[in-house]
Amino acid sequence: xxxxxxxxxxxxxxxxxxxxxxxxxxxxxxxxxxxxxxxxxxxxxxxxxxxxxxxxxxxxxxxxxxxxxxxxxxxxxxxxxxxxxxxxxxxxxxxxxxxxxxxxxxxxxxxxxxxxxxxxxxxxxxxxxxxxxxxxxxxxxxxxxxxxxxxxxxxxxxxxxxxxxxxxxxxxxxxxxxxxxxxxxxxxxxxxxxxxxxxxxxxxxxxxxxxxxxxxxxxxxxxxxxxxxxxxxxxxxxxxxxxxxxxxxxxxxxxxxxxxxxxxxxxxxxxxxxxxxxxxxxxx
Amino acid sequence: xxxxxxxxxxxxxxxxxxxxxxxxxxxxxxxxxxxxxxxxxxxxxxxxxxxxxxxxxxxxxxxxxxxxxxxxxxxxxxxxxxxxxxxxxxxxxxxxxxxxxxxxxxxxxxxxxxxxxxxxxxxxxxxxxxxxxxxxxxxxxxxxxxxxxxxxxxxxxxxxxxxxxxxxxxxxxxxxxxxxxxxxxxxxxxxxxxxxxxxxxxxxxxxxxxxxxxxxxxxxxxxxxxxxxxxxxxxxxxxxxxxxxxxxxxxx
Amino acid sequence: xxxxxxxxxxxxxxxxxxxxxxxxxxxxxxxxxxxxxxxxxxxxxxxxxxxxxxxxxxxxxxxxxxxxxxxxxxxxxxxxxxxxxxxxxxxxxxxxxxxxxxxxxxxxxxxxxxxxxxxxxxxxxxxxxxxxxxxxxxxxxxxxxxxxxxxxxxxxxxxxxxxxxxxxxxxxxxxxxxxxxxxxxxxxxxxxxxxxxxxxxxxxxxxxxxxxxxxxxxxxxxxxxxxxxxxx
Numbered sequence: 001x002x003x004x005x006x007x008x009x010x011x012x013x014x015x016x017x018x019x020x021x022x023x024x025x026x027x028x029x030x031x032x033x034x035x036x037x038x039x040x041x042x043x044x045x046x047x048x049x050x051x052x053x054x055x056x057x058x059x060x061x062x063x064x065x066x067x068x069x070x071x072x073x074x075x076x077x078x079x080x081x082x083x084x085x086x087x088x089x090x091x092x093x094x095x096x097x098x099x100x101x102x103x104x105x106x107x108x109x110x111x112x113x114x115x116x117x118x119x120x121x122x123x124x125x126x127x128x129x130x131x132x133x134x135x136x137x138x139x140x141x142x143x144x145x146x147x148x149x150x151x152x153x154x155x156x157x158x159x160x161x162x163x164x165x166x167x168x169x170x171x172x173x174x175x176x177x178x179x180x181x182x183x184x185x186x187x188x189x190x191x192x193x194x195x196x197x198x199x200x201x202x203x204x205x206x207x208x209x210x211x212x213x214x215x216x217x218x219x220x221x222x223x224x225x226x227x228x229x230x231x232x233x234x235x236x237x238x239x240x241x242x243x244x245x246x247x248x249x250x251x252x253x254x255x256x257x258x259x260x261x262x263x264x265x266x267x268x269x270x271x272x273x274x275x276x277x278x279x280x281x282x283x284x
Numbered sequence: 285x286x287x288x289x290x291x292x293x294x295x296x297x298x299x300x301x302x303x304x305x306x307x308x309x310x311x312x313x314x315x316x317x318x319x320x321x322x323x324x325x326x327x328x329x330x331x332x333x334x335x336x337x338x339x340x341x342x343x344x345x346x347x348x349x350x351x352x353x354x355x356x357x358x359x360x361x362x363x364x365x366x367x368x369x370x371x372x373x374x375x376x377x378x379x380x381x382x383x384x385x386x387x388x389x390x391x392x393x394x395x396x397x398x399x400x401x402x403x404x405x406x407x408x409x410x411x412x413x414x415x416x417x418x419x420x421x422x423x424x425x426x427x428x429x430x431x432x433x434x435x436x437x438x439x440x441x442x443x444x445x446x447x448x449x450x451x452x453x454x455x456x457x458x459x460x461x462x463x464x465x466x467x468x469x470x471x472x473x474x475x476x477x478x479x480x481x482x483x484x485x486x487x488x489x490x491x492x493x494x495x496x497x498x499x500x501x502x503x504x505x506x507x508x509x510x511x512x513x514x515x516x517x518x519x520x521x522x523x524x525x526x527x528x529x530x531x532x533x534x535x536x
Numbered sequence: 537x538x539x540x541x542x543x544x545x546x547x548x549x550x551x552x553x554x555x556x557x558x559x560x561x562x563x564x565x566x567x568x569x570x571x572x573x574x575x576x577x578x579x580x581x582x583x584x585x586x587x588x589x590x591x592x593x594x595x596x597x598x599x600x601x602x603x604x605x606x607x608x609x610x611x612x613x614x615x616x617x618x619x620x621x622x623x624x625x626x627x628x629x630x631x632x633x634x635x636x637x638x639x640x641x642x643x644x645x646x647x648x649x650x651x652x653x654x655x656x657x658x659x660x661x662x663x664x665x666x667x668x669x670x671x672x673x674x675x676x677x678x679x680x681x682x683x684x685x686x687x688x689x690x691x692x693x694x695x696x697x698x699x700x701x702x703x704x705x706x707x708x709x710x711x712x713x714x715x716x717x718x719x720x721x722x723x724x725x726x727x728x729x730x731x732x733x734x735x736x737x738x739x740x741x742x743x744x745x746x747x748x749x750x751x752x753x754x755x756x757x758x759x760x761x762x763x764x765x766x767x768x
Binding site for chain 2: 144147148150151152153155156159160162163164227228229230231
């Protein structure tokens with residue numbers, strides 16, 4: 001363990017705040033998929049950069065934890081690097097880029113390709129926790145709709161997609177029903193990742209800093225993507241192989257290589273891709 | 285009254301010093317169309333809101349199949365509102381989602397009660413658009429591109445698609461041209477008979493009440509001053525106010 | 537044989553609240569009884585209250601005093617005091633009313649207007665439409681009009697629509713208010729035949745017939761209706 005910075009409490013937040021956050025998280029775990037309001041603190045980075053996820057991580061982080069942070073699946077992007085460095089400095093915890101070595105994984109917009117375990121926690125950064133927000137702007141009304149499990153409106157949205165486009169157009173932030181009770185936004189992960197949430201062994205926590213909401217999916221919880229019987233949910237990925245590791249299973253990013261339309265598809269999960277490339281080299 | 289679906293007794297409601305409802309009793313039987321008439325401010329719209337559970341009275345009870353509407357809790361009341369009940373607003377903009385296609389508007393109630401087969405939902409939406417005489421080619425259009433009469437017909441389709449047993453209507457022909465009104469009234473009349481619907485309709489249009497209603501209640505200053513068989517109340521009115529109301533109607 | 541429709545001491549007055557509460561007595565102590573297969577013609581000068589009596593018999597006007605007893609569903613109901621739902625049921629099953637004027641329902645086709653009361657009584661739709669069409673033909677209403685709403689029809693055509701609607705269901709009790717007023721001789725003869733057929737079928741009929749030829753052809757007896765001011 002590295003020596004944390006002087007002058008800050010462990011993991012930046014004071015203990016009372018962490019206790020408040022933990023109570024909120026416990027409540028969220030007790031009512032899977034239900035958004036719990038909490039007193040979000042000002043964090044030393046702007047809204048939209050993961051303030052909700054960071055507060056959740058800070059509340060559950062212990063000195064023995066190993067932290068991994070990804071942004072769109074990548075460990076080496078600005079957001080991921082700065083959050084990782086932040087916790088190194090304020091908590092002195094070990095960090096890793098390897099999914100299997102991490103005990104806590106904070107993520108923005110992806111779920112790692114490797115299956116997670118019971119001893120791991122996945123923390124999502126959430127910009128808009130309310131799945132109905134675009135359909136019903138009044139918060140009092142969306143709360144009522146959740147209370148009454150009145151979710152016809154969300155299906156209306158999917159109906160509209162099929163009526164106009166012939167298929168459900170939502171490719172990310174695809175709404176799910178948690179434990180057969182609450183409609184939940186999975187944060188803007190690709191719909192491709194939705195099936196990984198279903199009965200996941202790891203605890204999944206969601207933090208929205210600006211909107212001041214926390215919600216959770218306990219391990220092995222039923223998570224179903226909304227769909228129609230005759231238009232079933234289908235996780236979509238680019239029909240290509242990764243240009244680096246050759247995977248045909250992983251979620252791919254399209255990378256423009258020049259200004260003449262050249263492009264390649266590579267794994268969005270850098271650890272998954274790197275591990276496969278290394279294994280191939282080792283075998284060769 | 286046996287066989288009544290909805291019964292209300294002793295309804296009282298005051299807005300400050302203004303009496304909105306004074307000891308009002310009403311019941312609606314299966315398949316019956318009941319009109320509430322009276323001038324603006326007579327309390328008829330308030331009565332409709334109280335009967336449909338949207339507003340609580342100061343005193344009195346409203347029962348649906350014997351169940352206390354105001355005591356049943358919001359979840360149960362909402363369920364009622366999207367299954368056994370329907371509500372047609374005077375302004376279709378209050379009863380429609382203007383940023384959702386006509387088909388989505390009709391399908392919403394089906395989806396709210398658990399329909400999860402797109403093809404079936406769409407087929408039912410088409411069937412109902414036909415019933416309310418909206419061209420099938422408009423199914424994917426937004427209601428904001430519809431005329432007022434079409435919007436109102438769409439609202440009726442959206443309300444009736446789940447086959448409610450009782451429909452509350454608040455001045456359904458209110459803002460429409462006379463020619464459009466006639467068409468709408470005829471549609472309501474036809475559908476209520478075909479489906480055996482009970483309808484509780486608030487209107488200040490005596491001709492509409494005569495055309496649609498089996499029974500009529502005349503309201504004034506929060507009180508029901510006269511009620512009975514529609515043609516008897518209108519042709520042989522007893523109360524001075526009813527006589528005034530009936531004699532004020534311009535003969536076409 | 538017991539009467540299908542009778543009144544006991546039926547009185548009716550109008551109180552005109554808009555004219556300072558003026559009270560106009562129209563009927564006083566009317567005792568009338570009509571039996572199956574019988575046709576009674578109301579008789580009296582204009583303004584004596586014949587139409588008022590007819591409207592009372594149909595429950596359209598309330599009664600001031602007395603009873604209006606209609607044999608309906610195996611029992612007698614008092615139309616003066618019955619609740620609206622019972623009166624609606626009685627009108628559906630037992631008592632029909634043909635007025636001089638057709639109250640037009642917008643946009644509804646003539647044949648549907650005629651078929652409607654039969655359908656309400658449970659006649660299958662196809663059969664009701666067939667009977668409506670046949671009756672309209674009998675009343676010389678050309679086929680091309682059957683699919684149109686009668687709003688634009690002539691007075692005589694509208695009256696025949698009204699007659700078809702009133703006669704088609706075969707009510708046990710029929711009230712006819714000047715059923716032939718706007719008809720030519722040929723159609724009058726048809727209506728006379730229809731009334732007599734209804735009588736043979738056991739209907740009890742009360743009518744106002746200004747036309748002496750029709751009255752003599754159908755009425756079994758006259759019932760005097762006297763102006764109240766004169767009677768008093």
